[in-house]
Amino acid sequence: MQTLSQFMRTHPAGATLLKNGWGTNDFLDVSPKIYKPHSVICRQDDNDDTIFILKSGWAILYRGLLDGERQIIDTPLGGDIVGFRFVDGPRFASLASITELAVYEISRKALIDAVLSDGRLGNKIACSLARLNAILAEHLVNVGRRNAMSRTAHFLLELEERLSKVGLSDHGRYECPLTQHELADILGMTTVHVNRTLRELRKADLVSFKAGHVEVINRKKLVETAGFDKEYLR
Template sequence: MIRKLGTFVALSPAELRVLDGLHQRRRFFVAGRDLVHQGQSDQAAYILVSGWACSYKLLQDGQRQIVDFQIPGDFLGLRSVLLQISDHSVEPVTDIEVTEIQVKDLLGAFSKTPRLAAAVLWAASRDEAMVVEHLVGIGRRDAAERVAHFLLELEARLSLVGMGDKAGYDCPLSQYLLADALGLSAVHVNRVLRQLREAGMVTFRDGAVIFTDYDRLVEFASFEPTYLDQLGPLLP
């Protein structure tokens, strides 16, 4: 969280102490067991400490659309706390460790350190920008471009928290999870991954994404990461 917010605000020692004070109530959740339920009220927010999670909407016919994946340093359920009801569910993809934050503690931290509140607002705005980009991907990119763009976005996000680089990263996502996120079938995802591998651009197998030609994949996907806004602190 410090590394993520630090790209927007150069946090002072006092602000770091306030942020550290939020990390008091640690909880653990096992993979596949929701920690936030769609329609739930009176819940806490969480900061993901370790592991991966996904946010999703469940339709009445049982189909699922994954809205996004969360990695360490991300908030879980922040918007739901502020709106007092959850419009989506959050499920751990792996076993996870989180920090639980009550809304009164969060608002108290914002009151003490307005710049920290600005950094969290930036993080939330960045997450919204990613959802917009995913909508564009589902609506306008073909399947191969969609998968390539998504894998590149994950690299950019993971590199920010020291978990990936342009050589690749560990990734626990199954082809079924990718399918639910990208609006494709698992069979189609498998076919596209094989296509990208045979083209010599990226390999995704055994829980690892390996870029074999990062620059060509960027060109293929027309990946422009400015929407992730990772250019360094904007506030002194």
């Protein structure tokens, strides 16, 4: 089974995280843990200090509100770090698998020790966090300032771009295991309205999202209605 250190050296989205030159850290020699679809990997408010690096599969990172609603913060993919906090304390968000998920788990203390002793690691982590930052910021723009149509279009384009970095998208086609309900919690809309919006997008021959399969039909018009500029994902 592939260890974290091997994964890092060979992962296509190495840019996302850490690439080479520090495969000597002991803590990297861990094997991935496998989770079943729809299992909870960690819970908001829990107090453990595990940090996760996803190897493969789909997951959602979300924050639940008191009234039972939730906002999905991100859909981390292979190579992404999840749960790195600036200080000890209860978790900010929950992480759940959508598909079967392979995850490297390391303790915050171990990672920080390694960062302290090797500047290259710190740099890689910082860069990875900066990328997450850009993704979050664009997500915020999306929810705060775009209407249902362009918001949905934008998200589907972002997914395509992110998936293509890890080889999971091809010519505007990719598999997406998210339900419309999950989509709604990502986009800050209701399930019903997501449904209607997807219908509109299909009727306008922009994208189709059917049975877990996404297909970009008219990229030019789609990018236009989304106001999408992939630069932030570089």
